[in-house]
Amino acid sequence: MSFDPSPKVQELQGRLTAFMERHIYPHEQRHVREAEEYGPWKVLPLIEELKPLARAEGLWNLFLPESEFGAGLTNLEYAPLCEIMGRSLLAPEVFNCSAPDTGNMEVLARYAAPEHQERWLKPLLAGEIRSCFAMTEPDVASSDATNIQSSIVRDGDDYVINGHKWYTTNATDPRCKICIFMGKNDPDNPDRYRQQSMILIPMDTPGVEVVRSIPVFGFYGMPDRASEVIFRDVRVPASYMLLGEGRGFEIAQGRLGPGRIHHCMREIGRAERALEQMCRRTSSRVAFGKPIAENGVTMERIAESRIMIEQARLLTLNAAHRMDTVGNKVAKTEIAMIKVAVPNMTGKVIDWAIQAHGGGGTSNDFGLAASYAMSRVLRLADGPDEVHRQQIARLELKKYR
Numbered sequence: 001m002s003f004d005p006s007p008k009v010q011e012l013q014g015r016l017t018a019f020m021e022r023h024i025y026p027h028e029q030r031h032v033r034e035a036e037e038y039g040p041w042k043v044l045p046l047i048e049e050l051k052p053l054a055r056a057e058g059l060w061n062l063f064l065p066e067s068e069f070g071a072g073l074t075n076l077e078y079a080p081l082c083e084i085m086g087r088s089l090l091a092p093e094v095f096n097c098s099a100p101d102t103g104n105m106e107v108l109a110r111y112a113a114p115e116h117q118e119r120w121l122k123p124l125l126a127g128e129i130r131s132c133f134a135m136t137e138p139d140v141a142s143s144d145a146t147n148i149q150s151s152i153v154r155d156g157d158d159y160v161i162n163g164h165k166w167y168t169t170n171a172t173d174p175r176c177k178i179c180i181f182m183g184k185n186d187p188d189n190p191d192r193y194r195q196q197s198m199i200l201i202p203m204d205t206p207g208v209e210v211v212r213s214i215p216v217f218g219f220y221g222m223p224d225r226a227s228e229v230i231f232r233d234v235r236v237p238a239s240y241m242l243l244g245e246g247r248g249f250e251i252a253q254g255r256l257g258p259g260r261i262h263h264c265m266r267e268i269g270r271a272e273r274a275l276e277q278m279c280r281r282t283s284s285r286v287a288f289g290k291p292i293a294e295n296g297v298t299m300e301r302i303a304e305s306r307i308m309i310e311q312a313r314l315l316t317l318n319a320a321h322r323m324d325t326v327g328n329k330v331a332k333t334e335i336a337m338i339k340v341a342v343p344n345m346t347g348k349v350i351d352w353a354i355q356a357h358g359g360g361g362t363s364n365d366f367g368l369a370a371s372y373a374m375s376r377v378l379r380l381a382d383g384p385d386e387v388h389r390q391q392i393a394r395l396e397l398k399k400y401r
Helices: 007-038 045-056 075-085 101-111 114-125 248-284 296-326 332-362 368-377 385-398
Strands: 130-134 151-155 158-166 176-184 196-202 208-213 227-237
Touching (some): 007 045, 007 075, 075 248, 075 296, 101 114, 101 176, 101 248, 114 130, 114 176, 130 227, 158 176, 158 196, 176 248, 196 227, 196 248, 248 296, 248 332, 248 368, 296 332, 332 368, 332 385
Parallel strands (some): 130 176, 151 176
Antiparallel strands (some): 151 158, 158 227, 176 196
């Protein structure tokens, strides 16, 4: 089995790296300033300036596999490209490859009616609008998706939705026009995994209230536009139901599989960037008569970082290969393993990089604090470590029963 990139991917890697060096890295501090100045309720001008440049260079919608809408790359082909984008928190949206839009676009491409694809998928693919995904709820342990209390009730030709959601990324963004909402339409179904459905809700529908922006480790809007949203008697046409009643859990599993691997691919890029920063910083700083890089503890951390990054990358590439060859459902063990291993690895590498930068590492000057926050969030987003470990253990034990 070879994970070497094809000539096509190598060419894209070169173009993507060159774009990052020209347009992304030089503007990272401006991105931080705009995020602080404009906050989570407004559009950041820098991103809107850079998106047309990325699209003009053909570095656009690279994430969609086997689709008329995307670049047609496999998960294995996309992995090294997503890793490059992950090196900067500014980059993914510039290339129209940021969560939750990528997952939502995949759902719309697979399950939405043609008229809904025309209304929401095409503008999303063009980077003209954004979207949100409403699943997590404040009143229940949402790590068990069967706990969801939000309701989707049929009323004639419509559905009426009620629910209280939070950590609904993007809802505060004025460009956010469509929400994919998960709730229960059949709470008494004996099959707990057939109680839930997913439905489309335009954000301008009466009854949708974006209550507040939620800070993530003190950051508003960067790295994440986390939001709290209340849905009160929200009425939408029955045709807005995705795939059919009782299929929500099925859609969620299909949506979150690619989402999880995309997060892990970006995390590896974040870890590589942090290791580079650690090496440069410790090589240029002298303490107690010698470069910090020559201290035994620093050398040990650099070595451990390289080992852990390579391990995580191989694990992720293997998961991507399995998703491409046997499908997301069969590759669920590999997806769960990377979702645990990669954010834990990245968090440790970034933590060591922060330590190498001293107090400056906790500021916004080096990007490490926001990267650390993002990596820590990913131990919760798309399922906490504990749930994935439990799944891995169950699948392992199943071999012996």
